[in-house]
Each structure stands twice: as C-alpha cells, then as structure tokens.
Amino acid sequence: MASTSRTPGPALKLLPGACPLDCPDGCSWQVEVDEEGTAVALRGTPDHPYTRGTLCVKVNQYLEHTRAPDRLLHPMRRVGRKGEGRFERIGWDEALDEIAGRLAGVVEQYGGEAVWPYQGTGNLGYIQGLQGRAGSRLWNSIGASRHDMTICSVAGLVGTAYALGTSRGMDPEDLRHSKLILLWGGNTLTTSHHLWKVVGEAQRAGAHVVVIDPVRTRTARLADEHLPLRPGTDAALVLGLLHVVVAMGAEDRAYLEQHTRGWPEFKERIATFTPERTAEITGLPVADIVRLGERLATTRPTGMKAAQGIQRHAGGGMALRTLACLPGVTGDWKLPGGGLAYSTDGYFGGDREALYRDDLLTRPVRALSMTRLGEALTTVKDPPVKALIVYGANPAAAVGGQETIRSGLAREDLFTVVMEHFHTDTVDYADIVLPATMQTEHADLHDGYGHMYISWNEPAVRPPGECLSTTETFRRLAARLGLEEPSLYASDDELARDLLSGGHPSLDGIDLERLRRDGWARLNYPSPFVPFSDGFPTASGKLEFVSDAAEADGHDRLAGYTPAQEVTDPELARRFPLVLISSASHFFLNTTFGNKESLMRRAGGPTVELHADDAAARGLTEGQQVRIFNDRGAFEAKLSVTDSVRPGIARTTKGHWSRLTGGAPGVNATVAERDADMGGGAVYQDNRVEVSGLR
Known part of the structure; x- marks a missing residue:
C-alpha cells in the first residue's frame, strides 16, 4: 500500500532512508522534512525497482509511531520489584555511571563472559542493528559472551549450505521468469508483499503458482493451487514429488552427471518415498502429490521461495537442505527463473569483520543461544550470566520458554539494561532503561534478505527527548569504562566506510557518497542471475546430495527427511x-x-x-x-x-x-x-x- 504524502515544495527536503525491520523486503523510503526540521511525510522510494514506491500497512504509519505518547524519552532506573515495571527518571550521566560500575564489577568478579549482550531483530541495520552486530567492538573489548543469533532462519541457512555450499540462491526477482512457482512455508502477502508483485507478474504471464503451507493463508487464496500438508513434513513432500519426476524419467541426467555429487544414493532414498508413503506422512491426497510431481517434471523453469516457517521444527535444517537439492534433480539451477530463494543476505559483500573486530578478543569466548535464554539465566553456572544488555529485542514476549525466561529475568542478582523505544514486556524486568532512537533519527546502512539492493538511511530529524542511537550509547559507555581502543569511538560514517571498503566485487562503484546521493543501489550481479553457473561453493564444486561437512557435524550425510519431534510423537x-x-x-x-x-x-x-x-x-x-x-x-x-x-x-x-x-x-x-x-x-x-x- 502506498503511503500518503504530497509533492515536496521548495522549502521541503526529501531524505533517503530504509525500513529497519525484520522483513525480507528491506524497503527503501523517503522522508519529507519541512523548514523547521519536522518530518511531515514518509513514502516508499518511487524509482526503487523492487519496493516500487510502496510500504506495508505497518510502516505506512511509522512517523506517527515515532511520536507516540508512550515513547520512552529519558533514562530510567527501576524502583519496584522486577516484573512490576515501576521506574524513576534519571540522567544519562547517572545511568552510564551505574551501568559502567556494575559491568566492571561483574567482569572483575566473574570474568567478561558473565556479560551477555542480547540483541534481536528489531533493527537489521549494519550500523545500528543486528547485521553489523552493533556493539560488537565494545563486547569484544571486555570479553563478553558471544550472542548466538538462533531465533530466525539459522536452521535453514545451515541446511542449504550443506547442499549448495552457501545459503544464497536465486534472486527472488527472477521468479518473474518462472513457469512454475512454489511458495513454500510462508504467507507472502503478509511477510513479503513486494515479492507478490513479482509472482503476480509471472502468474499473469501463465505461471502456475502453488502455495505449500498447513494454513490457507491470504496468499494461498490467490494461488492456483494450495497443498495443506502436515506441519514439519515438507522434506517428505519434496522426496515424494521427486519420486514422481524420476518415475517419469524426467530427471536432468546431464546436469546430475556434471554438476552434482551423490546422485545414486539420493536416487535410492527418493525411491522409498512413493506417493502413497508421502501421502501417509504429509496428510495430502495421493492424487495431489502425483499431479504436482508431474507438473514439476514437465515445467521449466521452476522457481521456489521458501520462508522461515518451513524450518522452525526439529527437522527444519534438513527440510531446507532437501528442498535445495530439488532443482539439482530437475536441472533448474542452470536456468534463469529456476532454483530456490531462501535468503539473499550473503550476496552483500560488505566487510563485516571490519565492523565486528573480533580481533579485539584476547581469547575465545563462549556462545550463548538466543533461543535458550531462560535455560541460560536459570542453569548456566560457569560463569553465571550476571549482566544482560538487551537491545532490538523483546525476549519476555518473543522467545519460547516464556515462563522460564521470566523467572530468569526476575533474578535480583541479574543486572539488566534494556535499550528501547517503548515500555515492552521485557522493560518490566530492567534495572536501567535507556531511550533509543528510531529509524528517522539516526544513520544506518541496510540490505534486504529478499532482494539484491542496499540502501542508505540518512538521519532526517533530531531525536526526541534524550534518545541516543545504539552506536552513540556504546561510544559513551566505552568512555565510562575507560577503554582506550580507538575503534570503539568510530563515527557512524566511519563505520559505514569500514563496511563498504573491503573491495568485494558486489560493491564495485558503490560508496557512501553514492548511497547518500541516490539512496539505494543494486549490488553488482547480473539480472537475470544464474547463481551457480560457475559451480557450487562446496568442497566438490558441485551440488552435494551427500555432504561430508554434514556428516562431520553429526548429521546424515545424505539429504532426506527428518521428522518434527512433537508433531510425530x-x-x-x-x-x-x-x-x-x-x-x-x-x-x-x-x-x-x-x-x-x-x-x-x-x-x-x-x-x-x-x-x-x-x-x-x-x-x-x-x-x-x-x-x-x-x-x-x-x-x-x-x-x-x-x-x-x-x-x-x-x-x-x-x-x-x-x-x-x-x-x-x-x-x-x-x-x-x-x-x-x-x-x-x-x-x-x-x-x-x-x-x-x-x-
């Protein structure tokens, strides 16, 4: 949906920006600012090839959200019991002094690993947010525990990499060239609505669109076909469809011979997933499995888009691994509009290590899993988690094991700092609350994990109240801790230049000045794009149905089907x-x-x-x-x-x-x-x- 704005007048500025939220579309936007420095309108960037001048129903009202009466504007200290959510206003100097003193005490008594910087997906930016592991330089300097970002898509990322050597795949925009489109495990109209424009374009040109999802979503209602399989049985369906393809002799034998490893073994596994067995596992009619299998066998190119829902179960990594193998059997990986799109995140060749500065660590540190927060807060002892710094996250509401998490957050011996925009469920448990800037108030650089573009976000307005950006908060905290490492005090522009200056071919001709001028740029990849035309980045250089890396990590060396745990109990x-x-x-x-x-x-x-x-x-x-x-x-x-x-x-x-x-x-x-x-x-x-x- 397009946001409402007027044509900028002579006294108005139009500043480039980007949506920071956890969405594959990574929208480019523009902020209209009047002569008094007030943001008066927000709209999608009209000339952006993917987001096409539109924003979603949520972000259309973002300016209003930044001015909400419940916005946190000042630092606060807890005055009630943890969980009550009662606070008093304090100043930044007092807040930083207390945080620095408590952190220094924790590090001295328990070591740096007793500090857990807990970052979420509230901001995906490379400067202020998760993609750049904002604050990483500071946490490495004190030897804090590493935050293991496991909540979103990691099982699928690992699974696809066992098959392809990377989690990258086809450019989602190339689905416009597909003749058969499988939307697997996601509600595109809700979670990636710009992609639906690409799918709709292909559908109008004759492509057959199939949604594979246990729920008849808004997207499923607009598709040509919907297969409501049992949750967690996606990999079994992949194997059942391939059984039909092989039974018809429609596998691409030349491609299999030249570009894959382990086909004889994988073919044997496929043979065990007859349509009848697949129907028993998935709960789908045999006729539906056979019909789609026959369509898959005869339709080139077939393009697939998988979303996060497919991999959030005990067999989720294997599900994406096996799905990534499907275009290797049909030969679709060699075709524009063929293959699998899961995440495009790895195509951006920014120098992430220059942001992280893991070289500042003096020794290896433990990793603590984001999705095991309650367990870590209540059972980890060597050392115990004694300080929790939460930013871009609301774990009291968003993470599984809610009862255990809240019990852990209620510990009086746990010092908790929450950097936030609003008084969330997690803020209720904070000792110190710090007011954070929102997207129109700070600089950032973004890509999208569902397209091939990057965007610059220029600060459009002054922050309200005493809100500070994530980077400025960490710069001030580093100073309070007496840390002398120069990189801890890099400006936001310096951080952006560090990121863009690594020399990766995807960024040829793209620098901060160009992004600041134009707002966005497509990464240097052709369109249409065949990602593995020069081979796969696996050890063998081929798509691997059998993976030595998977076997070394304790998994089945052969792609297949791993059942969900509770679903099948x-x-x-x-x-x-x-x-x-x-x-x-x-x-x-x-x-x-x-x-x-x-x-x-x-x-x-x-x-x-x-x-x-x-x-x-x-x-x-x-x-x-x-x-x-x-x-x-x-x-x-x-x-x-x-x-x-x-x-x-x-x-x-x-x-x-x-x-x-x-x-x-x-x-x-x-x-x-x-x-x-x-x-x-x-x-x-x-x-x-x-x-x-x-x-």
Whole structure:
C-alpha cells in the first residue's frame, strides 16, 4: 500500500532512508522534512525497482509511531520489584555511571563472559542493528559472551549450505521468469508483499503458482493451487514429488552427471518415498502429490521461495537442505527463473569483520543461544550470566520458554539494561532503561534478505527527548569504562566506510557518497542471475546430495527427511492432539507495533483458529474464549472456527504484548526451549497443545 504524502515544495527536503525491520523486503523510503526540521511525510522510494514506491500497512504509519505518547524519552532506573515495571527518571550521566560500575564489577568478579549482550531483530541495520552486530567492538573489548543469533532462519541457512555450499540462491526477482512457482512455508502477502508483485507478474504471464503451507493463508487464496500438508513434513513432500519426476524419467541426467555429487544414493532414498508413503506422512491426497510431481517434471523453469516457517521444527535444517537439492534433480539451477530463494543476505559483500573486530578478543569466548535464554539465566553456572544488555529485542514476549525466561529475568542478582523505544514486556524486568532512537533519527546502512539492493538511511530529524542511537550509547559507555581502543569511538560514517571498503566485487562503484546521493543501489550481479553457473561453493564444486561437512557435524550425510519431534510423537499426540502454528500477524512485525493502538484495533486481540471438526469435538463455539495449553504453559484467546486450517491444527498469530492484554501469558508460553536439528534454530512450529473452553 502506498503511503500518503504530497509533492515536496521548495522549502521541503526529501531524505533517503530504509525500513529497519525484520522483513525480507528491506524497503527503501523517503522522508519529507519541512523548514523547521519536522518530518511531515514518509513514502516508499518511487524509482526503487523492487519496493516500487510502496510500504506495508505497518510502516505506512511509522512517523506517527515515532511520536507516540508512550515513547520512552529519558533514562530510567527501576524502583519496584522486577516484573512490576515501576521506574524513576534519571540522567544519562547517572545511568552510564551505574551501568559502567556494575559491568566492571561483574567482569572483575566473574570474568567478561558473565556479560551477555542480547540483541534481536528489531533493527537489521549494519550500523545500528543486528547485521553489523552493533556493539560488537565494545563486547569484544571486555570479553563478553558471544550472542548466538538462533531465533530466525539459522536452521535453514545451515541446511542449504550443506547442499549448495552457501545459503544464497536465486534472486527472488527472477521468479518473474518462472513457469512454475512454489511458495513454500510462508504467507507472502503478509511477510513479503513486494515479492507478490513479482509472482503476480509471472502468474499473469501463465505461471502456475502453488502455495505449500498447513494454513490457507491470504496468499494461498490467490494461488492456483494450495497443498495443506502436515506441519514439519515438507522434506517428505519434496522426496515424494521427486519420486514422481524420476518415475517419469524426467530427471536432468546431464546436469546430475556434471554438476552434482551423490546422485545414486539420493536416487535410492527418493525411491522409498512413493506417493502413497508421502501421502501417509504429509496428510495430502495421493492424487495431489502425483499431479504436482508431474507438473514439476514437465515445467521449466521452476522457481521456489521458501520462508522461515518451513524450518522452525526439529527437522527444519534438513527440510531446507532437501528442498535445495530439488532443482539439482530437475536441472533448474542452470536456468534463469529456476532454483530456490531462501535468503539473499550473503550476496552483500560488505566487510563485516571490519565492523565486528573480533580481533579485539584476547581469547575465545563462549556462545550463548538466543533461543535458550531462560535455560541460560536459570542453569548456566560457569560463569553465571550476571549482566544482560538487551537491545532490538523483546525476549519476555518473543522467545519460547516464556515462563522460564521470566523467572530468569526476575533474578535480583541479574543486572539488566534494556535499550528501547517503548515500555515492552521485557522493560518490566530492567534495572536501567535507556531511550533509543528510531529509524528517522539516526544513520544506518541496510540490505534486504529478499532482494539484491542496499540502501542508505540518512538521519532526517533530531531525536526526541534524550534518545541516543545504539552506536552513540556504546561510544559513551566505552568512555565510562575507560577503554582506550580507538575503534570503539568510530563515527557512524566511519563505520559505514569500514563496511563498504573491503573491495568485494558486489560493491564495485558503490560508496557512501553514492548511497547518500541516490539512496539505494543494486549490488553488482547480473539480472537475470544464474547463481551457480560457475559451480557450487562446496568442497566438490558441485551440488552435494551427500555432504561430508554434514556428516562431520553429526548429521546424515545424505539429504532426506527428518521428522518434527512433537508433531510425530504419538504419546504426546494423545495428551495434546493439536499442533499449534504461531504465524506472523498482518499488523505486527514480531512484537514491533504490538503497542500501536490503530494496529492493535485492526489485529484484534489474541485469536486461535480451529477446524469445525476440532471445535465440535471439544464443544467449542465461534467467538468463545478458550485456553490453549500444554505442560510448558498456557495462554488465552478468542476462538475462530474456520476451514482455513485442516483438522489437527490450531493457528494463532504472534506479536501481542502481555502487559497490554491484561498481563496474561502469550503464545510463547507453550513453546519449548529446544533446538532444531541444525544451527540451534527455534522450534516454534513443533509444538503440541490442547484447547479447552473457559467458564
């Protein structure tokens, strides 16, 4: 949807910017500023080839969000018990002195690893945010624990790399050249709506679009075909489709011979996944599997886009690994518009190490997993986590194992600093709260993990109140700690130049001056783009159906199917017969905007969807308030009876804040602190529950 603005007048400035949020689209925007320095309009950059001048329903109101009456504007110190959310205003000098003193004491008594810088996906920028591991230089200087970013897409990234040698794949824009498009495990219209324009262009040109997702989403309703498979069975479906392709003799034998490794073994595994066996595993009709398999066998090019939902279970890494193998069997990796797009993040050749400065570490440090926060805060002892610095994150609401996390955050001996825009669920547990700038108020550089462009974000307005950028906060804290390393005091422009000056071919001709002038640039890759035309970056130089690297890491050397854990547990299914899917809301982004009143109204309160058969079996009716629970915890929601979910599935949306919904726990109270098969990824969709009515 286009944002509202007027044509800039002679007294107005138009400054380039970019959306900072955890979305593959990484939108380019422009901020219109009047002669008094006030931002008066925000709009998508009209000449950007991918985002095409439009922003989403959430970001259209971003300027209003920056001026919200509940915005945090001053440092604060806790005055009540942890969890109560009571604070008093203090000054920056007092806040920094206390933080520096407490951190120095923790480091002296327990060592640097007792400090955990806990960063989330609230900002994906390379200067202020996660992509540049903002603050890394400071944390390396004191030897803090390494924050292991496991919450989002890591299982799939690791899995694709075992097959391809990289997590990179096709340029999503090249789906416009595809004749068969498989949208796998994501609701494109909600989570990547600019991509739907590309898909729609291909569809109008005759491409057949298939959505593979347990839920009939907004995207599935606009597709030509929807396959509602059981959660966590995606890899089995891949193998079943390939069984049909091989049975028809439609595999690309020349490509397999020249460009793949381990085809005879993989072919044997495919042979075991007959349409009948695949139907039993996935819950799909045999006829649907055969029909799509035949279409796959005869349609070139076939392009696929996989989203994060496919890999958030105990077999998620293998699911992406096996999906990445599919275009190797059909030969689609050699064709424009053929292959798999999962993440384009690695195509940006910025010098990330120059930002991180891991050379400042004097010895190796431990890594602490983002998705195991509760476990770390309550059980890790060598050394214990004694200081937690939270920025760009709201773990009290967004991370699984909510009950354990809140118990850990409530520790009186844990010193917690939260850098935030608003009073979130996590802020309730802070000792010190620091007000942070929002995107129109600081400099940053962004790419997108769903396209091939980078963007510069110019500060458009002065920060309100006493808000400071992440980088400025860390510069001031380094000074308070008495640290003398010069790189800790680099300006934002210096950080950007460090990032852009590594000499990678993707950045030829792109420097800070050009980005500041133009706002955005396409990375130096051809369009259309065939990513592996010169070979795969694996040890063999080929697509690897069999992977020595996977075997060395303790995984099956052969791509295949690893079942989800809870979904396939028959004993657990007897006690908790529903599989809960917690998908993205159209009006929140993770928990960002969960406090914005206009979007809260449009999203409504927490809702859970059930098929009519499941509702009737439990004596539940439309609109009834229900309890969704398992052994880990429970939350409450209003029931929606719908045919959008198949029997055996309960579906809800994430993003609601407990403190704004009566203090009740959220969906992540039911999610396990447990790792996926690869990379330590999260298991949000590997979650069994039961639903009962509330009296």
